[in-house]
Amino acid sequence: MLSISQLAIRFTQYDRGLRRKQLQVITDLSLSVEAGEVVAVVGSSGSGKSLLAHALLGILPDNAQQQGQVSFLGEPLTPERCRQLRGKAIALIPQSISSLDPLMQVGHQVQRVAQLAGASQAEARTTVGRTFARYDLPKSTGDRYPFQVSGGMARRVLVSTAVVTQAQLVIADEPTPGLHPDVAKETLQHLRELAQGGRGVILITHDIEAALQIADRVAVFYAGTTVEIAAAADFPAGNLRHPYSQALWRALPQNEFIPVPGSQPSPEALPRGCLFGDRCPQVSEVCQMERPPLRPLNQGWVRCVHAEG
Amino acid sequence: MLKANGLWFRYGRRLPWVIENQTLAIAPGERVALVAPSGRGKTTLSKLLAGYLQPQQGQIRLDDRPLPSQGYCPIQLIFQHPELAINPRWRIDQSLNEAPRPSPEILAALGIQPGWLQRYPHELSGGELQRLAIARVLTPATRYLIADEMTAMLDANTQALIWQVVLEFAQEHGVGLVVISHSEALLGRICERAIALGG
Amino acid sequence: MRLSPTVPSRLSGFSNRRQHTLGAIALCGLFLLGVMVSPWFLSDAGLNPILALRNQPPSWSYPFGTDWLGRNMMVRSLQGLSLSLRVGLLAASVSAIIGTGLGVAAGSLGGWVDAVIIWIIDVFFSLPHLVLLILIAFAVGGGTRGVIIAVALTHWTSLARVMRAEVLQLNGADYVQISRRLGRSPFWIAQHHLMPHLLPQLLVGLILLFPHAILHEAALSFIGIGISPHLPAIGIILAESMRHLSTGYWWLGVMPGLLLLLAVKAFDWLGENLRALLDPKTSQG
Secondary structure (H helix, E strand, C coil): CEEEEEEEEEEEEECCCCCEEEEEEEEEEEEEECCCCEEEEECCCCCCHHHHHHHHHCCCCCCEEEEEEEEECCEECCHHHHHHHECCCEEEECCCHHHCCCCCCHHHHHHHHHHHCCCCHHHHHHHHHHHHHHCCCCHHHHHCCHHHCCHHHHHHHHHHHHHCCCCCEEEEECCCCCCCHHHHHHHHHHHHHHHHCCCEEEEEECCHHHHHHHCCEEEEEECCEEEEEEECCHHHHCCCCCHHHHHHHHCCCCCCCCCCCCCCCCCCCCCCCCCCHHHCCCCCHHHHHCCCCCEEECCEEECCCCCCC | CEEEEEEEECCCCCCCCCEEEEEEEECCCCEEEEECCCCCCHHHHHHHHCCCCCCCEEEEEECCEECCCCCECCEEEECCCHHHHCCCCCCHHHHHCCCCCCCHHHHHHCCCCHHHHHCCHHHCCHHHHHHHHHHHHCCCCCCEEEEECCCCCCCHHHHHHHHHHHHHHHHHHCCEEEEECCCHHHHHHHCCEEEECCC | CCCEECCHHHHHHCCCHHHHHHHHHHHHHHHHHHHHHHHHCCCHHHHCCCHHHCCCCCCCCCCCCECCCCCEHHHHHHHHHHHHHHHHHHHHHHHHHHHHHHHHHHHHHCHHHHHHHHHHHHHHHHCCHHHHHHHHHHHCCCHHHHHHHHHHHHCCHHHHHHHHHHHHHHHHCHHHHHHHHECCCHHHHHHHHHHHHHHHHHHHHHHHHHHHHHHHHHHHHHCCCCCCCCCCCHHHHHHHHHHHHCCCCCHHHHHHHHHHHHHHHHHHHHHHHHHHHHCCCCCCC
């Protein structure tokens, strides 16, 4: 349904005075999403995972330049097509209730989302009623203002905004941080249900545990590249292909809680070779010569020359 | 010894009490989890302990003396959102110098690169900023550290890296830790005992 | 690979947005400065009545035409606008100082000081602006002094509100509270955290005050309680022109009016561009 290949995004920023510099924030991202599956995008802050969402929705800032191929339902996703499709065929579940208009009742806002996606006023009203009922939101919730709904309800309202659009692709950007574990679990379950209803879901998160609860496949991002695409089952089974994904798994407190030292390379001065090279225990001369390509391995993908089946 | 005795706190005269008759004691070098359902005042209690808020009743005493009202506070609080903890108009270097400058070993252990120091906060990622916010309070003057969802926004690797440095520092300097986290696995990894709020 | 800049149209004309912004600032600044100092470079010759050249419509030698006494309208308009700008500058500066002082005091002292200042601001807001202007100008005896005092006393309220809100927000900001726990004194915090944040606000606020000050100065002069009719202030020129509009001498009102509009717009543009440049959030755009 969605296929992204070799996506690159560069920002032009002002340094001091009139001098400008180039920031390569996304170097080489590849990802595909099929109807009916949840693909989790996992990475640290600064790995480019939120920018991916912005690119898909066509809301990158003016000083960004985009390269590479993105196609949605078989056709290239141009900036014009992004504008046409966002809110209709591609929907975003925002991170928090603060994305809603604080001065407008939530029911109206969700209804407006449905209308903007093409439904008539009457249709929109019934859709909203049905959706709220499905998420156990009492009828009175629709008449409340965003500050009046509790954390758990707020999440369900935010999920509703995506559901009423009939969007085929739903992007959820960091839906869990700051939530009580039970509410987080419930929110994730709603995303799972969206996929079971035949939609494609991209779950953007820094939290592997959350991702593994519902994802079919997990794409691990590092410094603006896809370093690995693995089945969710590969994590607990120890079948991970890339040293960074292995490190992420090992660093979980319930596992070994041991980190790899160092930090992501700066987008201003990326190394010539493998972007993970300076932190990798297996680094060799070949890695530092040129950036390894993303290659298929054991029904997954990996960007590492050392990975073996 | 950090002791809180019969703390009462509410945000306004007509609002309900958030903290009711809370008493606790934490020894130097101890690692304690603060546990309560959400919305039951964990963050409020940590702000009271670090002197950001004043209790309406009760006292907080460090080694049987009240907290100093000015100068460097020996009890430091680390927040969840590092981008709010650093002045957005300052270069990183300036923010690091706001407190006694942390040792180069601490900076290196946290993976802070010299290149970051001349940048502005919006040019760094959340994980990088949190390392800086933590480096700032890892100085010998800190006796107790309160981590309020300190790594909730960070990936597993950065979380483990930051905790490794903090735990090592705490052990070396006998710093007491108070940890708030929704992750039971993390609390289980770090803490020796738990204090349930209201209990 | 396909290169697709997100907004090609905006990037094509000016390769560098910051150059564009700085250019706009320089252009507005030069234009306004030019108007302000123009009387010292123009000869007074244009002000002498030449009855043979009465009521000439705009032409190459008289771009703004001449009036019923044959005076050069462009020279008169520039003289008038220059005077108005200087009066506006003085009034706006005094106003900005009052606004900043009271706003910062209200925000940082709080308590009854805050309550009193807020009350004064609300009183000023609840009274019709022009009525208050007229009353004050009249009470202090009119004239240039009256205009300056009236404009200065009535225009500080919105800046005071902005400043108060800024101070409250900054004092509540995590990084300011942390700074205090890191051992920094209130004075140090005011100097290092508050000042650098408030100064750009003050600058932009001052520049955005100008157009109001100038327009209200012109309005007061127009209705006859402002600057003395002997001086060629822009408001006086516009008031005089009203008597001649019905006789078809449109340029007497339109040309000085356009010049005033241009000057006010230039200040507005200057302020907006300066704000865009000083705010780190927009300065990258």
